Amino acid sequence: MDSKKLKILFISSEVEGFSKTGGLADVAKALPLELRNMGHEVVIITPFYRTIEHRESAQQIHQLHLKTDNARPDIPFAVQELSLDGIKVLAIDNAHYFDRSGLYGEENNAYADNGERFAFFGIAALLTSIAEDFSPDIVHCNDWHTGLVPYLLKARFHSNTHFTDTKTVLTSHNSAYQGIFEKSQLNLIPEVSSCMDDRVLESYSYINFLKVGVIYADKINTVSPNYASELLTTLGSHGMSDHFIERIHDFEGILNGCDYNDWSPETDKLIPYHFDSNDLSGKEKCKKALQQEVGLQVNDTPIFGMVCRLTDQKGFALIIPILERFLRHNVQLVIVGSGDPAITGHLTALAAHYSDNFKFINGYSNELSHLIEAGSDFFLMPSIFEPCGLNQLYSLAYGTLPIVRAVGGLKDTVIDYDQDPDNANGFMFYEPSANELLNILRRALLLYIEHPEEMLRLKTQAMRSHFYWSDSAKHYERLYHSALHIRPQWE
Numbered sequence: 001m002d003s004k005k006l007k008i009l010f011i012s013s014e015v016e017g018f019s020k021t022g023g024l025a026d027v028a029k030a031l032p033l034e035l036r037n038m039g040h041e042v043v044i045i046t047p048f049y050r051t052i053e054h055r056e057s058a059q060q061i062h063q064l065h066l067k068t069d070n071a072r073p074d075i076p077f078a079v080q081e082l083s084l085d086g087i088k089v090l091a092i093d094n095a096h097y098f099d100r101s102g103l104y105g106e107e108n109n110a111y112a113d114n115g116e117r118f119a120f121f122g123i124a125a126l127l128t129s130i131a132e133d134f135s136p137d138i139v140h141c142n143d144w145h146t147g148l149v150p151y152l153l154k155a156r157f158h159s160n161t162h163f164t165d166t167k168t169v170l171t172s173h174n175s176a177y178q179g180i181f182e183k184s185q186l187n188l189i190p191e192v193s194s195c196m197d198d199r200v201l202e203s204y205s206y207i208n209f210l211k212v213g214v215i216y217a218d219k220i221n222t223v224s225p226n227y228a229s230e231l232l233t234t235l236g237s238h239g240m241s242d243h244f245i246e247r248i249h250d251f252e253g254i255l256n257g258c259d260y261n262d263w264s265p266e267t268d269k270l271i272p273y274h275f276d277s278n279d280l281s282g283k284e285k286c287k288k289a290l291q292q293e294v295g296l297q298v299n300d301t302p303i304f305g306m307v308c309r310l311t312d313q314k315g316f317a318l319i320i321p322i323l324e325r326f327l328r329h330n331v332q333l334v335i336v337g338s339g340d341p342a343i344t345g346h347l348t349a350l351a352a353h354y355s356d357n358f359k360f361i362n363g364y365s366n367e368l369s370h371l372i373e374a375g376s377d378f379f380l381m382p383s384i385f386e387p388c389g390l391n392q393l394y395s396l397a398y399g400t401l402p403i404v405r406a407v408g409g410l411k412d413t414v415i416d417y418d419q420d421p422d423n424a425n426g427f428m429f430y431e432p433s434a435n436e437l438l439n440i441l442r443r444a445l446l447l448y449i450e451h452p453e454e455m456l457r458l459k460t461q462a463m464r465s466h467f468y469w470s471d472s473a474k475h476y477e478r479l480y481h482s483a484l485h486i487r488p489q490w491e
């Protein structure tokens with residue numbers, strides 16, 4: 001048994017508690033904490049965005065710079081130290097790149113220089129590791145933002161003794177976002193562009209950050225086994241299947257977990273009443289609190305909730321066509337989300353028309369997302385694709401039955417009532433069709449109206465399905481060890 005504790009440099013463009021636009025942030029907090037609890041030494045590197053939380057407590061610990069060509073001045077950056085429950089968080093501080101109102105863009109328009117920004121971030125993260133004298137066993141990269149890092153380690157730092165024994169793991173949380181930019185953006189970061197070769201640059205005028213990561217990382221994973229198998233198909237891979245197939249022996253799916261420190265109805269500080277699977281009376285009170293909070297009538301009407309980034313991925317092309325027919329039933333619906341202006345426009349118009357039973361909150365609210373998870377009867381996630389999905393896991397924890405499409409990680413975590421009533425914890429449909437969605441919403445509604453005792457059994461069962469981060473972290477540990485060709489300690 002090998003009990004080697006690893007030094008892990010975890011690089012992520014979002015970390016819950018500091019910056020967040022979606023599920024990447026949740027993982028970049030929960031996984032490092034779990035790895036640390038297993039005894040590994042973890043350092044997180046992330047950008048020092050203008051909106052980063054706890055900015056005031058940051059300590060500047062390094063002042064570094066990237067070399068450029070002779071024509072332009074070097075690019076300076078500072079490293080700010082923060083802490084995530086005792087884990088060192090090193091935030092890369094360069095005002096030109098990160099002192100902006102958005103993380104990746106404003107008003108749903110991506111910043112034009114995102115390629116340059118995240119090429120800078122990748123190399124700055126590695127230089128920070130050197131300045132910090134933290135010589136990692138594993139550099140764990142996340143999503144396209146860090147896709148160049150595995151290549152940079154091989155091409156730019158191969159003879160640097162700091163990284164002699166370092167291996168890389170790349171986690172793709174969403175392979176639809178690939179980071180495709182004009183190659184010319186890299187020219188502004190000569191420390192990156194000077195070590196690019198033809199295999200990376202190909203013959204096109206664009207560079208695909210995620211693809212570079214998939215080609216050069218020592219091990220690759222995505223966030224559920226089912227999405228991993230989808231990424232090996234033409235239909236489910238967002239055009240990336242050839243590259244995942246090429247790496248099939250180094251590629252796997254590791255299911256995300258649910259961070260029960262933040263998402264437990266027994267202890268959640270953001271909900272007004274607590275409850276557990278033996279006594280759901282607190283959930284009934286949370287439902288009333290939710291209705292009151294969003295301005296719905298306080299009564300026993302079944303309430304459907306949804307919290308997400310407003311993107312096509314989340315299934316709005318299925319929801320919007322049937323929303324009016326659905327809202328004519330005796331139901332209440334709350335959606336909180338922000339993003340695509342076309343989706344925002346549709347939801348705003350429908351919410352104005354059906355103001356009695358549909359509330360759309362256009363924005364981002366952590367507090368409301370917790371109240372929706374706690375107070376809803378059902379949670380809607382009819383995604384077109386879903387690498388893992390976290391909200392269905394949060395829903396299960398709060399006894400809120402997820403209604404999902406059978407894709408990606410949703411299929412790995414939800415058991416449909418019709419298919420397997422004994423073990424069911426939610427509802428699942430298959431075809432990406434609006435009518436299929438309406439059918440399943442009606443099935444859920446029928447159960448609520450006609451079989452309250454079954455509803456209660458299902459809610460209780462949902463609350464007893466657990467997805468522990470400690471289990472996921474053991475899989476990551478095994479992946480790290482396989483990257484290092486070391487036998488995992490628990491075998």
Ligand SMILES: Nc1ncnc2c1ncn2[C@@H]1O[C@H](COP(=O)(O)OP(=O)(O)O[C@H]2O[C@H](CO)[C@@H](O)[C@H](O)[C@H]2O)[C@@H](O)[C@H]1O
Pocket residue numbers: 021022023024026027173174223256307308309336337338363364365366369386387388389390391392409
């Ligand atoms: N308006 C809003 N207000 C408050 N909170 C909001 C919000 N919009 C989103 N959130 C929060 O952001 C997170 C979203 O996580 P998801 O995993 O469901 O989706 P996302 O597509 O962002 O993540 C990607 O990465 C994760 C992590 O690997 C994968 O699970 C997923 O499938 C993949 O698409 C949840 O914590 C949710 O509560």
